[in-house]
Amino acid sequence: MQKPSIPKGTRDFTPGEMANRNYIFSTIKDVFRLYGFQQIETPAMENLSTLMGKYGEEGDKLLFKILNSGDFIGGVTEIELSERNSVKLTSKISEKGLRYDLTVPFARFVVQNRDKISFPFKRYQIQPVWRADRPQKGRYREFYQCDVDVVGSDSLLNEVELIQIVDEVYRRLNIRVVLKLNNRKILSGIAEIIGEAEKITDITVAIDKLDKIGLEKVNEEIASKGITEEAIARLQPILKLSGSNSDKLEQLKEVLKDSKTGMKGIEEMETILGLCDAMQVATPVELDLTLARGLNYYTGAIFEVKALDVQIGSITGGGRYDNLTGVFGLEGVSGVGISFGADRIYDVLNQLQLYPETSLEQTRILFVTFGWNELKYSLNWAAHLRTEGFNVEVYPEPAKMKKQMSYADGKQIPYVAIVGENEMNENKVMLKDMKSGEQRLVTLEELTKAIS
RNA sequence: GUGGUUAUAGCUCAGUUGGUUAGAGCGUCGGAUUGUGGUUCCGAAGGUCGCGGGUUCGAGCCCCGUUUUCCACCCCA
16 A cells, blocks of 8 residues: 655645635735735646746746646657757647746736736736745745736836735734835946946845845855956945935935936835835835845835744745736736735744634534434524524434534534434424533524524 | 755654564544543554665664655745
8 A cells, every 4th residue: 555645845734724724815815805906817837938938047947847748758859858958858748837926927817818907907816836946944836825916007106005915914914024125226226336237136136145144255246246346345335234214215325326227216215115104004114125036027116024023934025027018928018016925924823823713613503413313303403504604514423422522522613402302302402502511402593592 | 956854653753782573642443421522541443664775693773775854055935
């Protein structure tokens, strides 16, 4: 007999775990709806041509590819096989892949369904994504993203609205967070000012590690990318920025005054921060230049949310992308969006034990019986109670009392209706409150009242 | 993809320098208790020690390979 197992980086969820996960999903969904976002779904698999090249070279490697059906090796020549070039061979034997995120499929969706949607289009999407990553803490190969995006509107109000959503979701979930904010235009301005505009990616990736590896190592890494000493020297004041958001912006204005792009970024940042103040966003919003991660397509604001009380990667992230649909042939549509990492939020909630107590209770009352006649009798009562909106179960066989009662206990069902001959004759049931242990003989009407 | 780490009952874990028939707690099932769960007592089922190979008279323990777990790097939710 074989021992069953599941692929690495994937997980099963028990009913208890699902109750907790659904609490997260419904909280997030409720807030999304509060701002008028509408739900869409896209297929788990996309054509590889849609996915490839959208996440950089690293991303392509992390895509799960689906083997073509049937004789997938048939069209491959001996020469191609003997070359042993996996990348080349992949395109011959696989044309579909599992989605890597929700943003690219969404871009595809917008382009393909442009006749059915009007801008600004506000959608949310809660679905699993897959990455062929090596699993570790807070990192899975299958995990859920909860995306909200607005496309077809340049207004910075959209950024602010997303921040309000973050604020509200984490307020409802009772998680203390900080929202880090950066702007790609400011980063571009920095690269421009130090005279290394083409090296912006190398520079930002290195800056991103400032917290982790320290100033010296960052400088080493930048130098190793072939950036001149002079440029590195000019970068130093930026790396050492400190003080409040407005302090930092003042210092940046001085440094970036000759960069049109950089100044535009600062202006955007000031607008967003100003509006957050005006909207009384409770979550601390922090200008953080080291927040440089991000997919290649961010062009304006970049967001990241970190939990304050649990050490885990970011639990929400996103940003503005000016031309995401461009690769699919629809130019000039700007979008901004964020993604809540449901599985990391789940880990945070587990660690902090922040679930509401009621989230386990599903069934309100269980009917426990002594014989098949009593069972039949109970089915009628149950049917009636269900029309009243109660979640009701009838134990499917007249098993031993202990067995039936243990079942109620295990599922934490708060009420049990015990039905024997005496109860049937009186047209009543014995209602037991499982918490207090008290029980009394009641009519259907009294029962309805007692368990509401 | 790189480096380290882990794997023993459904779960959490013991298991001595390599030595007979691999243990515990929890859970499950049965009984004490034929109209009463959560407490208690008794009992039972359940393991090719991740898998494959090697060393040895003898391997859960040592060696090699492989898969898996967790951690760090790369990257990311």
